[in-house]
Amino acid sequence: MRIKLTKISWLFPLSALVSTSVSALDNNRVHTVDADLHNIVEQVSAERIEKDIEKLVSFGTRHTLSDTKSDTRGIGAARRWIKAEFDKISAECGGCLQVFYQSKTIKGEKRIPDATEVVSVIAIQSGETDPGRYVLMSGDIDSRVTDVMDFTSDSPGANDNASGVAGTLEAARVLSKYKFNGSIVYAALAGEEQGLFGGKILAEYAQKENWRLKAVLNNDMIGNVQGINGVINNTTARIFAEGTRQTETTSEARTRRFTGGEVDSPSRNLARYIDLMADRYIPNLDTMVVYRLDRFGRGGHHRPFNDLGYPGVRIMETNENYNRQHQDLRTENGIEYGDTIDGVDFDYAAKLTALNAVSLASMAWAPTPPANVKISGAVKPDTTLSWAQANAEQNPQLAGYKIYWRYTDAPQWQYSKFVGNVTEYTLKNVVIDNYFFGVASVSTDGTESPVVFPGAAGAFGE
Structure with missing residues (x-):
């Protein structure tokens, strides 16, 4: 369970930017540092990730159409090993x-x-007070070579995407030592290279089972630090996040045209949350939030979740080496092609795994993101926000709510005010036309949910 300290600190490093009108509670409240989050980072092991990648590579190929009977080769052997690892962790x-x-x-x-x-192989760690609320981390089991239909040639898939699966296993090893309010899902998804099928199957299952799925963190290639352009960099990562959600209705689009929200979808505010977690907890890592569903014209396993309206992002390396992606193993003109294990930086993979782990833990410990957030203030000098009260039994850790706002061209939230356990608050002399606004739920120890932009454009669901 969580360790309580008495040091004054905020979960997010925004204290220097807080509005001068912040309440006495915001100035004087003693927030405990979540020492567990720092400990989680320290517990992530590059050595264990390396061993897991080595094991996944040892199956020769993990192509979706490959052998399912062998104990040593093919996707069948790989998924049985992954399940055995999750069983061992459990x-x-x-x-x-x-x-x-x-x-x-x-x-x-x-x-x-x-x-x-x-x-696919799924492992669910149920929450203590709000088990119906979920956050999810995923990696892809399958691999491929140049011909997407070639299921017999060796296809190590060390970085793409044994690194993501190894990171998901390692996050489960570390986070399973703790108890959380909300539930965490660890998913090793199949069929990505053949059409994102594992993600589609799980997303449809989540919808059918009425999961209140608040975040999908898809990890696809988290181990390469040397780009095809020669750049070597182990200090940055990318978070891809779509804007306007796929499920937006015509009526919602019309409202958004007049109120904004193109850059404040739940996926974008999830990405901002992860970006701040990197600043706070991951040494020597700067994340770049990319305002796009995925790399240009490409896709990943978060997309099926986005297609159903769930907040989801892709976390990955900054510098890609295309000679190592979707390539037959060969050497041509002195260039080595193929996704082999010597192209993986295990310390870097551990760094991105730790980012996932602290983000999942923080969201699962925090109260649920505010629902039914509304805003008003047209032709007025003040701005009023309101939201629904969170279920007290599901969220016993709730202390209250925090309003955020920023200039409309600012990438991150700039100003904030803790307003207590209320469901409506008016910001005096803050003109609605000049800023974007949002609301986060705050726990008794300062842990916060992602920020929720008002209206359908920013809703994280009920």
Whole structure:
């Protein structure tokens, strides 16, 4: 459980930017440093991640259409090993994980023409007070070479995407030592290279089961530090986050045209949250929030969740080496091609894994993001925000709410005010036309939810 300290600190390093009108509670409240978050970072092991990547590479190929019967080669052996690792983690925490295969038979698709069972491995760590609220971390099991239909050639997939699966396993090892208010899902998803099928299957399952899914952190290639352009950099990472959500209705689009929200989708505010976690907890790491669903014209396993309206981002390296992506193993003109393990920086993979882990932990410990956030103040000198009161039984850690605002061209929230456990607050002499606004839930020890922009454009769901 959580360790309580008496040092004064904020979860996010925004204290220097807080409005001068902040209440006495905001100035004098003693917030405890979440020592566990710092400990989580320290517990992430580059050595364990290296061993996991080595094991995944040892299966030769993890192509979706590859062998499922062998114990040593193919995607079947790989997914059985992943499940065994999750089972082992669960046994060490007294059965704290629900581990299961999730599958669906796919056929008649361009990249899966014949009936094929696409099987992912899912582990769920249920929350103590609000188990129906979820945050999720994912990596992709499958690998490929130049020909996307070649399921027999060696395809190590060391960085793409054994690194993401290894990071997900390692996050589960570390976070399973703690208890949280909300639930955490660790997902090793299959079928990504053949059409994002594992993500589609899990997203549809989440929707069917009425998961209140607040965040999807998709990790796809988190181990390369040397770009094809020759740049070597282990101090930066990218967070891709779409703007206007895919599920927006015509009526909602019309409202957004007059109120804003293009850059304040839940995915964008999730990305801002992770960016601040990097600043606060991950030494020597600067994250770049990219205002795009994914790399130009490309896709990843967060997209199926975005397609259903869930907040989701892609976390990955900054500098890609295309000679190591989707390539047959070969040497041409002195250039080595192929996604082999010698191209993975394990310390860097551990750094990005730690970023995932602290972000998941913070959100799972925090109260649920505010729902039904509304704003008013047209042709007035003041701005009023309101929101629904969080369920007290699900959120016993709730201390109150914090309003954020920023200039409309600012990438991060600039000003904030803790307003207490109320459901409406008016910011005096803050003109609605000049800023974007949002509300976060705050726990008794200062842990905060992501910021929620008012209206449908920014809603994280009920």
